[in-house]
Amino acid sequence: MTTGPQDLLDSASREELSAVIQLLARSVAQHRQKQGFVRLELSAESFGIESEPTGETGVFIEGGEVLEEALELVRAQELAIPATAAEFEEDSQQENRTQFRLNISTPIKVLWPGESKPADVQLMNISWGGVAFHSQQCPAEPGQLMRLMLPRQQGGAIAVEVKVLRVHPADSGAYVSVRFASLSTRDEEKLMAILEHLAGDTDAGQRNFARLTQRLELQFDAVQELESTLHDISAGGLGITVPDPLKVGQSLQTVISTMDERCSLKLRARVVRQEPLKMPNSIIYRVGLKFEHPTAELERRTAELIGQLASFKQE
Structure with missing residues (x-):
């Protein structure tokens, strides 16, 4: 696109x-x-x-x-964190937020821009799209990239590249909101495991986990159209038309596949723009997606699927 x-x-x-x-x-x-x-x-x-x-x-x-x-x-x-901690906690419960969040208070580590030693911060909530945390100090500015270390249940941690959305100074330090900027497929699977663990094993926890990830399925009957779409994806973005509005800024689990699902690709995508289109009897929405994976991996995975499609043509 x-x-x-x-x-x-x-x-x-x-x-x-x-x-x-x-x-x-x-x-x-x-x-x-x-x-x-x-x-x-x-x-x-x-x-x-x-x-x-x-x-x-x-x-x-x-x-x-x-x-x-x-x-x-x-x-x-x-769509970032509210101005105060009290508003932050209240807003986290609202259903009209861009992304459903889990309110979790636990220590994590971050690597500030330009720093070589991780710093301790307190996680406040986490969603499919990013996290919010409290820090005694914040040397980062909105728009900067940094690293965030999320602990795994079985030990160790995953380091995720995040982008700072907002920093709100407070008497006790600063509230910081970041979104996941780039995730490899392997780290995305680990993140899913972390989110499922944080959601808990109860029925309510499993319902919350299901609400964390919004799934967008794109199925193609024509192989040529799918190939064209994959070329757009390999460049990092995609334009689609949907019947219901999405929310700018939210991250989606996007599944691109053939109608028979013999070929499929699962990717993280973020809604970066949306425009309503008036039809004779309804309104549809033109949505711009940006994929949250390293460029080299995105190119490799789309090329692999294009190769699969080519082999199916020869059958």
Whole structure:
């Protein structure tokens, strides 16, 4: 799925555009304070140019990615942790949150950006999409990547790359909300085991575990259409049409398969944009998904499934 900067802007509300402008302006100001910036006049030279010199293409593409990241961060912060601990606990119980959460208080470790030694923090809740925790101090800023270590029942831990969504200072330290940014297939299976263990073995716990993962099934009858979809997925994103609205920012367990399920692929995907489309007698929704796996693994797994489809054609 190829999405240009104009598509991103068209999908944003006025409030989101205002927040994105403020965010990017603040980022430029912070870069200038560190004396490491490119003058806006130089960046503006690329506006309106349909074909750039080869050396500038990467900068142009990266600029679009920064715009997407800024818009995504603005939307995610709207869904981040509340302003106080009391509101945080109350909000965790509400059913209209982006992701169902388990309220769990247990010590975990994090590796702050630029640090080499893990720090102890207190987990407050966890969901399929991310976690919230309390820390005595927080040297990270929204938008930064860091590592989070989740303990396993059988010992050891998994280290997951997460992105900071929001940091709220408090008298006792800071409340931090992060989302899972990239998970390998192996670590995703371990995360599932951790979530199931935290949910508990009771009937209520099993119901909570089932609510943690929202499943989106995409089945294809035409092999050619599935192959085209897999090529889009290998590039990191996918556009689909669904009858019911999803929530921007939520993570889904997406299953892509043939109708007979002989070929299937299970992936983590995050909803990054959504647009209602009016039909004669109803409204459907155009949704943009971004897959939460390392690029190399995503390319490998989609290539394997394309290979399976090719072998079935020869049968």
